[in-house]
Each structure stands twice: as C-alpha cells, then as structure tokens.
Amino acid sequence: MTADILPRRPRPASVTGTDVTGIGAADTVRKAAMTQSADTAPETGAPLPQFPMRRTCPFSEPREYAEMRADHPVSRAALKVNGKPTWLVTRHEHVRQVLGDSRVSSNLKLPGYPHQFHIPEEMLAQVRLMMLNLDPPEHSAQRRMLIPEFTARRVKEMRPRIQQIVDEHVDAMLAAGGPVDLVTALALPVPSLVICELLGVPYEDHARFEEWSAAMMNHDLSPAEYGAAVQALDMYLDKLVTLKENEPGDDLISRFLEKNRTERIADHVDVVTMARLMLVGGHETTANMIALGVLALLRHPGQMAELQADPTLLPGAVEELLRVFSISDSGTARVAVEDIEVGGVTIRAGEGILALNNAADHDESVFPDPDTLDIRRKEARSHLAFGYGIHQCIGANLARAELEAVYGTLLRRIPGLRLAAAPEELRFKDDAMVYGVYELPVTW
Amino acid sequence: MRVTAERDRCVGSGQCALLSPEVFDQDDDGLVVVLREEPAEELRGEVFQAADLCPARSIRVHG
Numbered sequence: 001m002t003a004d005i006l007p008r009r010p011r012p013a014s015v016t017g018t019d020v021t022g023i024g025a026a027d028t029v030r031k032a033a034m035t036q037s038a039d040t041a042p043e044t045g046a047p048l049p050q051f052p053m054r055r056t057c058p059f060s061e062p063r064e065y066a067e068m069r070a071d072h073p074v075s076r077a078a079l080k081v082n083g084k085p086t087w088l089v090t091r092h093e094h095v096r097q098v099l100g101d102s103r104v105s106s107n108l109k110l111p112g113y114p115h116q117f118h119i120p121e122e123m124l125a126q127v128r129l130m131m132l133n134l135d136p137p138e139h140s141a142q143r144r145m146l147i148p149e150f151t152a153r154r155v156k157e158m159r160p161r162i163q164q165i166v167d168e169h170v171d172a173m174l175a176a177g178g179p180v181d182l183v184t185a186l187a188l189p190v191p192s193l194v195i196c197e198l199l200g201v202p203y204e205d206h207a208r209f210e211e212w213s214a215a216m217m218n219h220d221l222s223p224a225e226y227g228a229a230v231q232a233l234d235m236y237l238d239k240l241v242t243l244k245e246n247e248p249g250d251d252l253i254s255r256f257l258e259k260n261r262t263e264r265i266a267d268h269v270d271v272v273t274m275a276r277l278m279l280v281g282g283h284e285t286t287a288n289m290i291a292l293g294v295l296a297l298l299r300h301p302g303q304m305a306e307l308q309a310d311p312t313l314l315p316g317a318v319e320e321l322l323r324v325f326s327i328s329d330s331g332t333a334r335v336a337v338e339d340i341e342v343g344g345v346t347i348r349a350g351e352g353i354l355a356l357n358n359a360a361d362h363d364e365s366v367f368p369d370p371d372t373l374d375i376r377r378k379e380a381r382s383h384l385a386f387g388y389g390i391h392q393c394i395g396a397n398l399a400r401a402e403l404e405a406v407y408g409t410l411l412r413r414i415p416g417l418r419l420a421a422a423p424e425e426l427r428f429k430d431d432a433m434v435y436g437v438y439e440l441p442v443t444w
Numbered sequence: 445m446r447v448t449a450e451r452d453r454c455v456g457s458g459q460c461a462l463l464s465p466e467v468f469d470q471d472d473d474g475l476v477v478v479l480r481e482e483p484a485e486e487l488r489g490e491v492f493q494a495a496d497l498c499p500a501r502s503i504r505v506h507g
Contacts, residue, residue: 100501147456147474155458381497390455392499397458 051077054430060371065359074345086114086352090359092366094343098355099389104334108133113335114352118223128269130277132391141265149252155397165193166405170413178443179420187290195282200251213280217432237275286399288436290406293321298419303375308411317375318403323383324373327435329358332387357384416444446506449476453502460494
C-alpha cells in the first residue's frame with residue numbers, strides 16, 4: 001500500500017503551549033513543541049486514547065492497534081505518564097518509513113520526545129545520552145566501535161559457549177527435578193551470563209544488576225526509584241570501567257577502551273553509559289523472549305512437536321516468536337526535527353512519535369492472519385521486533401543465537417516439558433517497557 | 445542483476461551476510477562487503493530479501 005492512496009488527514013490542531021523543557025534544542029523544534037495539545041484527536045474529535053495500551057492476550061497486540069491500523073494508522077494519543085500528546089504509527093510500512101527517516105531524532109532531551117517514564121527536568125538535563133538516544137554523527141561513531149563485536153561471524157563463534165551455558169543450566173534443572181520457575185532457572189541466567197562474559201562483567205554480581213535493570217524497565221516506579229536504580233548501576237559500572245582502564249581484559253569494554261584511545265569519541269562517562277546499555281539491553285529483553293517463547297510453544301503443542309521432529313525449523317520459529325511478541329513495542333520513540341509526512345498525515349517538527357513495532361508486526365497486509373503463531377510463516381523475518389533503521393538492535397544476531405540454543409536444547413533434552421501452573425495464573429509484565437512473564441513454572 | 449552497497453550507510457546488522465552469504469559478507473569492521481557484484485540469477489530471491497531487510501537501506505539491486 002502506498003501513501004497516496006491513504007485518506008489524507010487534517011493537521012493536528014494548534015492550541016496552547018504545554019511541554020516546553022527548552023533543553024538545548026534547535027529553535028524550530030522548541031517552537032513547534034509549543035503548539036501541541038493533548039485535548040482531542042483531530043482524526044475523530046474524541047478524547048485522545050491513552051498510551052500505553054494493554055495486551056489483553058499475551059500472544060497478540062493490544063486490541064486497539066488493529067482498529068488504528070485499519071481506520072487511522074497514524075493517529076494521536078496521550079501519554080499516560082504525563083498526558084502529553086504523541087503520534088502512534090501502526091502500519092508496517094509507516095513504522096519502517098519513520099524509523100528510516102533522518103528527519104526524526106532519538107534524542108530524549110528534545111521537547112516533544114514521547115517519554116514513557118516521568119523524568120524530572122533537572123535529571124533529564126544531566127543525563128548522558130545512551131547510544132540509542134544519540135543521532136548521527138555521534139551515534140554512528142559509537143555504533144561503528146561496537147559493530148565488530150556483533151557480526152554474524154562473531155556470533156557464530158560465540159555459539160559453542162552459549163550452548164555450553166544452556167546445557168549447564170538444563171543439567172541443573174534436570175538434577176533438581178520439576179517443578180521449577182523457568183525464568184530464574186534458565187531464562188534470566190543464560191543471557192545474563194552471555195552478556196557478562198562478552199562485556200567482562202563478573203557474573204557473581206548478577207543478582208545486583210539484574211535487580212537494577214529490572215527496575216529500570218518498570219513503568220510504575222517513581223522518578224526517585226528509577227534514578228536510584230540507574231545511579232546504583234552506574235556506580236557499579238564506573239568502578240568496573242576504571243578497573244579495565246588500568247587492567248584491560250579480553251572483553252568488549254576493554255576493546256572499546258582500546259579503540260577509544262585512538263578514536264577519542266567517548267569519555268569515561270560515555271563508556272559507563274555504553275556498558276549500561278549493553279548490560280541491560282543484553283539480558284532483560286532476551287530473558288523475556290526465552291520465557292514467552294517457551295510458553296508459546298507449550299501452548300501450541302502441535303507446532304512444538306513439529307519443531308522437535310525437525311530442528312531445521314528452529315531459526316524460522318525464532319523469527320515468528322519474535323514477531324508475535326514484539327516485546328519492545330514502544331522502545332522506538334522518536335521526535336520529528338522537521339515536518340514529515342507519514343501516510344498522508346503531516347507530523348510537525350517537535351512532535352513525538354511512537355513507531356509501534358508490535359502493531360507493525362501484526363499488520364495483516366504483511367503477515368496474513370497475524371494473531372496465529374505459525375513457525376513456518378515465510379514472511380516472519382520481516383518483523384520489526386528489533387526495530388529498524390540505524391538504531392536497530394545491535395545484538396539482534398546474538399539474541400537469535402541464544403533463543404535458538406535455549407528453545408532447541410529444551411525441546412531436545414526435556415521433551416516432556418509442560419506448564420506447572422494454570423495459564424490464567426501467570427502474571428505478565430503489563431507494567432513494564434519490555435513485555436514478559438514474571439514467572440513460568442514448568443515441570444516434566 | 446547488479447548489486448551495490450553503500451558502506452557509509454551500513455549499520456552492521458549482518459542480515460545480508462546471513463541471508464545471502466555468497467553475495468554479502470561483513471569485513472573486520474563489521475560493515476557490508478559485496479562478494480559478487482553480478483550474482484547468479486537463482487540468488488535473486490535472497491538478494492532481494494537481503495536488500496529489503498537491510499535496516500539502513502544500504503543495498504541496491506539494479507536490473
């Protein structure tokens with residue numbers, strides 16, 4: 001479907017100013033942000049829907065998404081956290097368009113950026129931007145330093161060690177006997193160990209940083225609690241980075257520091273911030289996908305049996321599970337720095353945009369019958385669960401390798417795996433930035 | 445069919461190297477390298493998929 005056959009939408013109403021933070025932004029952006037209002041939707045005249053919206057079924061998208069995709073694919077919503085307006089983009093084509101557009105910024109300090117946490121202005125002013133919030137050329141400089149760590153070849157070289165880690169944890173599960181909570185027995189420790197070894201973070205400290213990083217994903221935390229978690233993790237990583245500055249090891253942080261001696265693109269705080277992004281991004285997301293993916297397979301025994309019989313289906317199954325859950329739905333927040341047109345709608349400079357990848361990954365025009373899990377789905381790989389554009393998850397291939405290892409090993413070594421709780425008793429992370437399940441009791 | 449890639453745009457996702465390893469690779473910097481600029485016709489499907497899935501739109505297929 002092309003933009004010119006979509007109905008044209010009126011421009012959002014320009015009303016009184018709301019959310020000017022005035023932090024180091026271009027004048028055009030600041031002025032445009034002053035004209036936003038969260039009152040009503042120009043598309044329908046009704047009060048703006050609230051964002052985030054909840055998934056009513058763990059295997060699907062929030063119900064509102066399908067309606068938006070059909071009737072007003074680029075439309076406005078009010079952020080629950082502060083009532084400010086944002087654009088929601090729901091079609092696959094448009095999500096790719098927005099995330100591939102150099103006229104949108106990821107800088108969370110710009111007025112109009114759609115925050116999903118309450119961050120006090122003084123904290124925002126001080127915060128060092130993570131790579132995912134940087135724009136080119138700063139973003140490109142940092143990403144280029146990290147790309148070699150995550151190439152297809154490097155990830156292939158990591159596979160034997162990943163398999164070993166998975167096997168050790170499955171051994172422990174089998175030795176302990178069921179029922180066990182799969183989240184604590186396997187889903188969390190595997191990616192946590194993998195990223196610790198890659199970064200050179202001592203795994204014996206995992207309990208502490210897992211707690212901090214889980215806190216950083218929680219929508220419902222107070223700004224003080226959120227700030228405390230970030231600060232605690234940064235203090236920990238600050239010491240670690242200092243240690244590696246003096247005694248380099250064979251790890252990602254040390255290699256980054258080594259390259260930085262000639263490239264000189266990052267100061268000490270930048271390195272700590274980079275390490276935090278890699279550590280949090282590297283285990284929380286993968287852990288959630290492990291647990292949700294196993295749950296999905298247990299709830300689709302026919303497809304689970306097919307996978308057991310034919311492990312070559314595994315890579316495709318991983319893509320389909322990534323698509324179905326698209327756990328980091330609203331992680332792709334942007335703010336327009338120039339006026340852009342998306343699906344016939346003009347998004348003004350300074351207006352926030354959430355390019356919803358869970359909505360895109362349930363777009364019927366790309367994924368027929370999108371709510372059905374189909375491990376043989378040909379187009380599954382077109383999903384945007386890792387995002388799209390210059391900020392696409394740098395660890396995507398590592399995540400794929402971990403998911404293949406975990407799902408494949410469980411199916412092979414514990415073929416009788418089954419849920420040890422009633423499905424309706426499971427608690428899902430409706431309150432978090434990254435979707436998941438808190439516990440997954442299993443037995444065999 | 446002729447394949448080109450803009451290394452300046454590449455963000456190192458490695459999708460091309462995974463999807464079409466005869467045509468694409470990543471060098472030591474992790475950036476795209478076109479191994480065969482005029483790949484065999486039977487690779488058209490995977491080459492197009494690699495171009496379509498490239499998050500940085502750095503791959504062009506001509507003809």
